[in-house]
Amino acid sequence: MHRFLRAVGFSEFKKKKQLDELIADIVQHPDTEKIAMDSAGNEFIELTKLFCESFGLVVCGQYTEQNLFSMDYYYPVFFGRDVSTDEQIEVERHVGNESFAGICDEMRLGVTLIFYLQNTADYLNHRTVCEAPFQNITTTLSALALHGKIILPIGKNEEQIRNTEKNRQNRNYLMAAARDGDEEAIESLTLEDIDLYSMISKRVEKEDILSIVESYFMPYGIESDQYSIMGTILDLKETQNQLTKEHILLMKVNANDLIFDLCINEKDLIGVPEVGRRFKGNIWMQGNINFHD
Numbered sequence: 001m002h003r004f005l006r007a008v009g010f011s012e013f014k015k016k017k018q019l020d021e022l023i024a025d026i027v028q029h030p031d032t033e034k035i036a037m038d039s040a041g042n043e044f045i046e047l048t049k050l051f052c053e054s055f056g057l058v059v060c061g062q063y064t065e066q067n068l069f070s071m072d073y074y075y076p077v078f079f080g081r082d083v084s085t086d087e088q089i090e091v092e093r094h095v096g097n098e099s100f101a102g103i104c105d106e107m108r109l110g111v112t113l114i115f116y117l118q119n120t121a122d123y124l125n126h127r128t129v130c131e132a133p134f135q136n137i138t139t140t141l142s143a144l145a146l147h148g149k150i151i152l153p154i155g156k157n158e159e160q161i162r163n164t165e166k167n168r169q170n171r172n173y174l175m176a177a178a179r180d181g182d183e184e185a186i187e188s189l190t191l192e193d194i195d196l197y198s199m200i201s202k203r204v205e206k207e208d209i210l211s212i213v214e215s216y217f218m219p220y221g222i223e224s225d226q227y228s229i230m231g232t233i234l235d236l237k238e239t240q241n242q243l244t245k246e247h248i249l250l251m252k253v254n255a256n257d258l259i260f261d262l263c264i265n266e267k268d269l270i271g272v273p274e275v276g277r278r279f280k281g282n283i284w285m286q287g288n289i290n291f292h293d
Contacts (some may be wrong), residue, residue, distance in 0.1 A: 007144035008055040008076045009241025034121035038098045046121040078141035080261040107175040108257040115225045115287035140288045141260040148281030150271025217256040230280040233257030
């Protein structure tokens with residue numbers, strides 16, 4: 001059973017028989033079916049079934065000579081709404097099956113961003129006409145969470161908000177320059193990080209860490225596309241899985257200036273979410289590369 005099934009409303013699916021029946025129904029009645037050629041030249045079939053307007057299950061495999069569908073793998077999916085990044089994307093195949101990871105150097109995060117590619121069939125079809133890494137395209141990111149907490153926001157006046165925005169813009173400028181090899185920018189960032197560490201070390205003795213750190217985005221665990229995040233909730237919507245009737249919360253979150261949509265089962269969230277409050281939890285990052293037609 002996929003760990004993140006519960007994030008899209010299948011928390012009560014604990015037996016293989018339940019999953020087999022669900023996948024059989026998806027194979028018979030998919031919402032969309034996409035066909036491509038995989039890395040070995042075999043036919044690749046991608047079936048998607050939505051149980052709300054934005055989340056569901058994807059089943060991938062191929063048809064046998066007897067026209068029977070043979071599943072290779074499946075995964076829960078949640079599609080974001082808006083563009084999250086326009087950085088250059090590289091795509092790498094996973095070892096175990098015909099699934100892929102997207103990779104980009106997102107300077108707002110300060111780390112390499114890795115996500116699970118949602119539109120595999122689109123990628124396989126475009127790979128024959130576009131050379132990787134893909135440039136001048138955008139990516140829509142989305143995340144599934146198994147557990148989360150709601151944290152109150154940090155109180156700020158207008159001057160503090162303006163200073164925060166000014167510092168953020170200056171850091172992004174330095175990050176871009178450092179990426180191009182500017183030694184002065186690299187030195188400035190190093191000194192800035194030292195000062196920041198010193199400031200936090202002093203304040204944490206008397207203050208709670210969550211009142212000092214407004215947002216973060218960092219790798220979590222041993223799987224490369226999972227992250228621990230804390231970010232401000234920009235938008236919030238409650239919906240439900242049309243099959244199981246479980247309540248699902250959809251949030252738009254800003255974590256370290258990276259804006260993406262997030263999906264979590266209502267029963268797995270501690271606290272009352274509201275726009276302006278912060279979400280803290282561990283996520284599985286997915287992404288849809290917006291290929292040009």
